[in-house]
Amino acid sequence: MLEIKDLKVRYGNIEALHGISFTVNKGEIVTLIGSNGAGKTTTLLSLSRLPKPEAPTVVSGDILYNGESLLKVPPHEIVSKKRIALVPEGRHIFGNLTVNENLEIATYALDKGADVKAGYDQVYTLFPRLYERRKQRSESLSGGEQQMLAVGRALMSGADFIMLDEPSMGLAPVLVQDMFKAMKVMNESGMTILLIEQNARIALQFAHRGYVINTGEIVATGTGAELMQDPEVKKAYLGG
Numbered sequence: 001m002l003e004i005k006d007l008k009v010r011y012g013n014i015e016a017l018h019g020i021s022f023t024v025n026k027g028e029i030v031t032l033i034g035s036n037g038a039g040k041t042t043t044l045l046s047l048s049r050l051p052k053p054e055a056p057t058v059v060s061g062d063i064l065y066n067g068e069s070l071l072k073v074p075p076h077e078i079v080s081k082k083r084i085a086l087v088p089e090g091r092h093i094f095g096n097l098t099v100n101e102n103l104e105i106a107t108y109a110l111d112k113g114a115d116v117k118a119g120y121d122q123v124y125t126l127f128p129r130l131y132e133r134r135k136q137r138s139e140s141l142s143g144g145e146q147q148m149l150a151v152g153r154a155l156m157s158g159a160d161f162i163m164l165d166e167p168s169m170g171l172a173p174v175l176v177q178d179m180f181k182a183m184k185v186m187n188e189s190g191m192t193i194l195l196i197e198q199n200a201r202i203a204l205q206f207a208h209r210g211y212v213i214n215t216g217e218i219v220a221t222g223t224g225a226e227l228m229q230d231p232e233v234k235k236a237y238l239g240g
């Protein structure tokens, strides 16, 4: 479904990804793990192609989605036409709007006649806390609840491929478990997931496959179980 081919990107004169390659097949949960500054968020930003001044520039390589180069797709069509959703680091929800309104906005790119109600049902079934707080202004949600809302918005956008940047960040352990269980349910109902995580232990436990990124290069790959057994991965990312 997604194929990253020898991708090199830079910020100004500094190369941040030195030719990385990986794939995500339809129906999979694939995780990209690595420590601070490894290039995880950069990978995600390259994929989403948001036209921001601080966005990385692709130097060479390609990003294929169902065989088509995303580098040739206008950025606004990544969500509306390609049905790829991004849950960025830091979430970016509209704080002065309610939970329900944030979800409603996310449906802007849906086709006419799309089943919006089914979307709300799906989100509120996955995250009952959001249902309880549906009329509450989003800025008053806890960090964990805001994270749930960010995932909920991606679901409302009608995406069948979702990329999440460190969904576990800042969450209490019990909420991390809930978040990953929600992703598993989403995956079982057909969502393909690229999960970026510093929390290697839980990411490898839930993912079908994983890649380890270190200073802009992929240094290991395998199934979640294989990577958890890999001595180097254990030492560097799982606390020995």
Ligand SMILES: Nc1ncnc2c1ncn2[C@@H]1O[C@H](COP(=O)(O)OP(=O)(O)OP(=O)(O)O)[C@@H](O)[C@H]1O
Pocket (backbone or CB within 6 Å): 011, 014, 016, 034, 035, 036, 037, 038, 039, 040, 041, 042, 043, 054, 055, 198
């Ligand atoms: N806007 C930017 N301008 C210049 N350099 C940047 C920019 N954003 C990131 N970098 C650099 O690119 C490298 C990769 O950063 P990136 O944000 O992708 O790391 P990360 O793996 O997401 O780390 P973390 O786990 O801390 O979020 C780092 O060396 C970082 O300093």
Ligand SMILES: [Mg+2]
Pocket (backbone or CB within 6 Å): 040, 041, 042, 089, 165
């Ligand atoms: Mg990051």
